[in-house]
Amino acid sequence: MTQTVLLVDDDMMVREALGQSLELNGLCVIAAGSYVEAKDHLLADFPGVVLSDIRMPGKDGFALLSHAQAVDAELPVILLTGEGDVPTAVRGMSEGAFDFLEKPCDPKTLLSVIGRALQTRRLVLENRALKAKAKIGDxxxxxxxxxxxxxxxxxxxxxxxxxxxxxxxxxxxxxxxxxxxxxxxxxxxxxxxxxxxxxxxxxxxxxxxxxxxxxxxxxxxxxxxxxxxxxxxxxxxxxxxxxxxxxxxxxxxxxxxxxxxxxxxxxxxxxxxxxxxxxxxxALRERKDDIPLLFRHYVSISSEQAALTPPEIGQDIIAQLMAQDWPGNARALMNAAMRFSMGLGLSQMDSATDDGGLGLAEQMAQVERSLLMDALKRHSGAATAAAKELKLPRKTFYDKLTRHGIRPEAFRD
The missing domain is CATH 3.40.50.300 (P-loop containing nucleotide triphosphate hydrolases)
Known part of the structure; x- marks a missing residue:
């Protein structure tokens, strides 16, 4: 999928500076100066995300968020504002914004948020493609x-x-x-x-x-x-x-x-x-090339049944799956996908030492994973509160969740 960002800001200088910064980081930028210019780019299955200022002449960023959701409810929209305040941020998140950032925004933070939004969008489009393919043929x-x-x-x-x-x-x-x-x-x-x-x-x-x-x-x-x-x-x-x-x-x-x-x-x-x-x-071990496709299919089904957004399936996850012989075949792969979609990772497939025990790295990883999950349980899936309890920066906390395949929404009431 093209790494596309629809950048919307009525200030031409800000728009150009942000656009250049994003392009230097390998992103394809579509620039728009108003709601009217931006909405024509928003179609179902738009291959990217929206980064929009809130305060603009005419219809503002909230109107654009509403329009984007009407076109595609799963399209990530990141809102920017130069006058950040708690009520505005709360409104943005409650109305379905992917994230809310205050200008001027730290470039690393902005790129991190955009990166997560693009990953989410890619997964959504991949799952849609799988479902569409599943409806074709006999x-x-x-x-x-x-x-x-x-x-x-x-x-x-x-x-x-x-x-x-x-x-x-x-x-x-x-x-x-x-x-x-x-x-x-x-x-x-x-x-x-x-x-x-x-x-x-x-x-x-x-x-x-x-x-x-x-x-x-x-x-x-x-x-x-x-x-x-x-x-x-x-x-x-x-x-x-x-x-x-x-x-x-x-x-x-x-x-x-x-x-x-x-x-x-x-x-x-x-x-x-x-x-x-x-x-x-x-047997599944005889056709290992099918494992990534099958796993993505099962994760999509499991996530849909649990009303969860499908988690990212990185190359590290695929590598772990491909390294297994799968004596339980498709049923075992399906069970692994179900656990993964619920944020339980692939810990049951951790590597072990020759004598069957876990090595130091694996034991430390299990401890870290347990601490992360316990914190999320105590805070009902509230990632910010869990990160604060563990005294971790937000980005570090999310990076650890991704590495362990843990999903905060799986712990929400």
Whole structure:
């Protein structure tokens, strides 16, 4: 995203001086001298932030803030004033300004605030792009996320299987998403408007199986972890499949059913019946290129569900994610994204020494993180009060929060 700042100030000398300063720091500046000039630049998905003086002839900075929010409620607007007072600052923040600064403003402070605003804007636009992409294409494109070759192959297998009525066996490690693939298979089939019935094979009785088949009439019956099916119920299912009805059988397994049937622990006839079409879900460690995209997707969903602004996902976070083997696959990544979106960071993935204990740096980091979180809890997420308690400058405090992946809003009542 272009690092763009819409700079609005009626004083030409101030406007030019600020504009030059921002440009020298690598920012693209669009200068405007009034509300009327500025508003024409504000469109939905504006690729940057607004830095506006409050006192201007005609409509002032508060009017511009209101207009910007009407165009795009998530567009950061930073307000500047040469006559700073508490009521004005309170009004600016209560009306939704990203921050409020008094002129003349310290250049480092201004750049820090603009930097945070641009990061927030970038995340908002990235999440919008992800959501827009998720609405494009068929169910496989929307729900089986990934840009790797293995992800493409998986989608191709699912689409091919969906065009038939044959039984399908979906194999994948725990947490890899066998249920999700089965659901997509159903959505792509000609029976998408009919029932999709999911049953857990573990502990399933013959009566429950019969009831599930009845509910799946005209649609799809998905048996999750079919390898756990009781021997008698395996035989009952085989009999049902040998007398086809108006329903489709899809089974999922993380066990090695080839070995299970070879050792007599799984009915061989049922195995060959189910294994007519096999779809293998690659483990997450086999398609690591998909991890950043998946993590951003899960963070976006988790943040939206918790009514939080998605946190910044820096390259240090991506590096930590890519360094993991993810034995829990997509489910574990989703859980990590949920914790991260709630401001709990990625502490569960801290590096350790060879003997399994944390090194001094890791222990110190955990202590610091704990102190930051405790202060935020005591002040209900009020960052300024927490920083004051810890005797930290505001910028240092925010830098530490970012490094630890802690979000003040997650501690607010």
């Amino acid at each position: 169910a496989a494109a929307r729900l089986l996320i990934g840009e790797s070759m293995l992800a493409d192959e998986l989608r191709a297998q699912v689409r091919a299987a969906a065009s038939t009525k044959a039984e399908v066996l979906i194999c994948g490690e725990p947490g890899s998403g066998t249920s999700k693939v089965a659901e997509v298979l159903h959505l792509l089939s000609g029976d998408a408007t009919r029932p999709f019935v999911k049953l857990a094979a573990s502990g399933l009785t013959g009566e429950a199986l019969l009831a599930g088949v009845a509910r799946a009439e005209g649609g799809t019956l998905f048996l999750d972890e079919v390898g756990a099916l009781d021997g008698a119920v395996q035989f009952q299912l085989l009999e049902m499949l040998e007398h086809p009805g108006n329903w489709r059988m899809v089974a999922g397994s993380y066990r090695d059913l080839d070995a299970e049937q070879a050792n007599g622990r799984f009915n061989a006839d049922l195995f060959y019946k189910l294994d007519l079409l096999r779809i293998r879900i690659p």
